[in-house]
Amino acid sequence: MRTVGVRELRANTSKVLHDVSAHGEVISITRHGRIIARLVPAGEASSQTAQAGVEAAWADLDRLAEEISARWPEGMSATEAVARDRR
Secondary structure: OEEEEHHHHHHOHHHHHHHHHHHOOOEEEEEOOEEEEEEOOOOHHHHHHHHHHHHHHHHHHHHHHHHHHHHOOOOOOHHHHHHHHHO
């Protein structure tokens, strides 16, 4: 899934919208590196691209869970980790 910053969106709105409508792209809009919105094509294709977006989001969550698991201290609960970080 392609991401576009707010500044780039402002500068290239026509091209970004063309990519969404003509190519069926789902484009995430970011501000300061965080996704704030998604542009998806309208019509019948949108349900397919929306499903692709959902699948991509789950894949991102799976990768994040693997990364967290790889670095998680042995025998520490989530409650203990939060309490430790608050100290």
